Amino acid sequence: MTRNELFENILRKRSFLCVGLDTDINKIPSFLHKTDDPVFEFNKGIIDATNEYAIAYKPNIAFYESMGAQGWIALKKTVDYLRNNYPGLFLIADAKRGDIGNTSKLYARAFFENMDFDAVTVAPYMGEDSVSPFLEYPGKWVILLALTSNRGADDFQHHPDDENSLYKLVLGKSQSWSDNENMMYVVGATRAEMLSDIRKIVPRHFLLIPGVGAQGGSLDDVVAHGMNSTCGLLVNSSRGIIFADKTMNYAEVAALKAGELQQQMENHLIARGML
Amino acid sequence: MTRNELFENILRKRSFLCVGLDTDINKIPSFLHKTDDPVFEFNKGIIDATNEYAIAYKPNIAFYESMGAQGWIALKKTVDYLRNNYPGLFLIADAKRGDIGNTSKLYARAFFENMDFDAVTVAPYMGEDSVSPFLEYPGKWVILLALTSNRGADDFQHHPDDENSLYKLVLGKSQSWSDNENMMYVVGATRAEMLSDIRKIVPRHFLLIPGVGAQGGSLDDVVAHGMNSTCGLLVNSSRGIIFADKTMNYAEVAALKAGELQQQMENHLIARGML
Numbered sequence: 001m002t003r004n005e006l007f008e009n010i011l012r013k014r015s016f017l018c019v020g021l022d023t024d025i026n027k028i029p030s031f032l033h034k035t036d037d038p039v040f041e042f043n044k045g046i047i048d049a050t051n052e053y054a055i056a057y058k059p060n061i062a063f064y065e066s067m068g069a070q071g072w073i074a075l076k077k078t079v080d081y082l083r084n085n086y087p088g089l090f091l092i093a094d095a096k097r098g099d100i101g102n103t104s105k106l107y108a109r110a111f112f113e114n115m116d117f118d119a120v121t122v123a124p125y126m127g128e129d130s131v132s133p134f135l136e137y138p139g140k141w142v143i144l145l146a147l148t149s150n151r152g153a154d155d156f157q158h159h160p161d162d163e164n165s166l167y168k169l170v171l172g173k174s175q176s177w178s179d180n181e182n183m184m185y186v187v188g189a190t191r192a193e194m195l196s197d198i199r200k201i202v203p204r205h206f207l208l209i210p211g212v213g214a215q216g217g218s219l220d221d222v223v224a225h226g227m228n229s230t231c232g233l234l235v236n237s238s239r240g241i242i243f244a245d246k247t248m249n250y251a252e253v254a255a256l257k258a259g260e261l262q263q264q265m266e267n268h269l270i271a272r273g274m275l
Numbered sequence: 276m277t278r279n280e281l282f283e284n285i286l287r288k289r290s291f292l293c294v295g296l297d298t299d300i301n302k303i304p305s306f307l308h309k310t311d312d313p314v315f316e317f318n319k320g321i322i323d324a325t326n327e328y329a330i331a332y333k334p335n336i337a338f339y340e341s342m343g344a345q346g347w348i349a350l351k352k353t354v355d356y357l358r359n360n361y362p363g364l365f366l367i368a369d370a371k372r373g374d375i376g377n378t379s380k381l382y383a384r385a386f387f388e389n390m391d392f393d394a395v396t397v398a399p400y401m402g403e404d405s406v407s408p409f410l411e412y413p414g415k416w417v418i419l420l421a422l423t424s425n426r427g428a429d430d431f432q433h434h435p436d437d438e439n440s441l442y443k444l445v446l447g448k449s450q451s452w453s454d455n456e457n458m459m460y461v462v463g464a465t466r467a468e469m470l471s472d473i474r475k476i477v478p479r480h481f482l483l484i485p486g487v488g489a490q491g492g493s494l495d496d497v498v499a500h501g502m503n504s505t506c507g508l509l510v511n512s513s514r515g516i517i518f519a520d521k522t523m524n525y526a527e528v529a530a531l532k533a534g535e536l537q538q539q540m541e542n543h544l545i546a547r548g549m550l
Contacts, residue, residue, distance in 0.1 A: 153402055
């Protein structure tokens with residue numbers, strides 16, 4: 001998917017919502033455990049109910065990997081279901097991978113060939129040759145970790161000081177590896193005020209914002225500090241949507257929650273003159 | 276496995292060799308493609324031929340993940356085969372994972388519960404809460420990336436300068452998360468001269484050294500700069516052993532290559548008075 005197609009999808013759906021499919025087998029409604037593939041059945045229910053409000057879906061791979069081969073089957077079925085039933089969605093493998101060049105190639109093969117994801121989240125610690133194999137696929141994207149939303153972000157991402165912090169170096173240096181047509185950045189929403197600083201370094205790139213909802217970030221703050229003239233934001237919500245209800249009605253309640261976020265997003269897009 | 280048990284295994288086998296099971300389906304001998312599970316059959320051959328020379332095995336997860344569910348089945352069969360046939364080996368999942376706390380827990384479940392690995396390699400970018408879930412398993416280890424062996428290591432790991440470099444901060448700060456009984460560090464062998472500096476920060480920890488052999492590191496240099504009084508080294512070789520020969524004789528040639536390294540390692544252990 002090109003950057004322009006992504007923006008067109010945002011305008012068409014009046015939303016920049018990404019739904020995080022962090023499907024923990026231990027948290028899904030119990031009636032689903034009677035089915036052959038509870039994780040896939042859960043995802044199917046969420047996708048059918050929320051797709052009109054979302055432009056992207058982001059399974060976090062850990063939840064599938066924790067189930068071994070069975071989890072990988074559920075993941076692949078989920079990606080295929082999204083592709084076959086709802087064209088035009090942006091599919092993100094939240095994998096946070098990264099290894100030496102010849103090994104990152106294999107991870108790229110896993111997510112871009114074996115499965116039809118549009119993007120993979122990548123950890124920057126090992127530098128350019130750990131990232132570049134993902135950039136060799138036309139129309140596919142790297143979403144590089146810059147500033148994450150967890151407490152541990154303080155340990156290394158701000159080293160050695162605010163002015164010269166590692167996350168700013170990641171944002172700056174990685175722009176020589178690619179451009180805003182196939183690279184985005186993860187920026188945690190719990191630090192929305194830092195988005196203004198980040199926009200000085202990457203004014204035109206899309207940013208993937210996790211942490212709105214259960215992790216405590218505010219959509220209004222994110223928009224105020226992070227939106228650009230082509231939206232430039234994919235805002236993710238996982239638990240706040242998919243586990244808002246744990247009964248037979250889980251999909252219906254997920255739709256309500258996704259719809260509320262979509263409405264807020266639509267208002268922001270109107271206020272900024274994009275709609 | 277405790278640190279002491281690991282050292283005892285090193286003395287018993289007169290070796291600190293780790294064999295990297297980076298089993299690329301496209302590089303294994305063609306006759307194996309006639310079997311039901313070529314990757315597992317290849318690994319079985321390598322393991323049977325090399326286990327007397329090795330104290331550890333390290334599958335890089337990317338090679339298995341690139342094959343989807345089938346790869347995860349081959350990986351689990353490989354781990355089970357190692358466990359059931361050759362007790363006392365140290366099994367490393369070279370996964371380079373790391374995510375927010377509640378997600379890293381799921382990765383820990385994948386490698387320590389779903390499969391019986393002793394250790395997982397973890398990327399430090401997201402800080403303490405991305406690492407600590409792996410430390411909650413008694414007898415299991417985190418092997419944290421510090422200084423990697425690839426070209427991209429220069430991009431961020433040395434930021435902002437040699438004295439205050441990120442990799443030194445990783446080594447220093449992570450010591451408050453755990454001790455040398457369940458944490459090790461990855462230190463690339465292509466930078467053996469830096470091992471002396473690293474030993475000043477982590478004198479007693481085990482170090483996992485990739486990059487000897489195909490990636491160009493020298494065993495003599497690694498030992499000269501990195502060995503401590505309880506060995507303190509796991510030296511990995513992957514391609515130099517497993518793909519040394521690509522015919523029917525691949526396992527036999529792998530045994531020869533592993534045996535050569537074991538002999539050099541034995542000489543070093545004798546020279547240092549450990550044997």
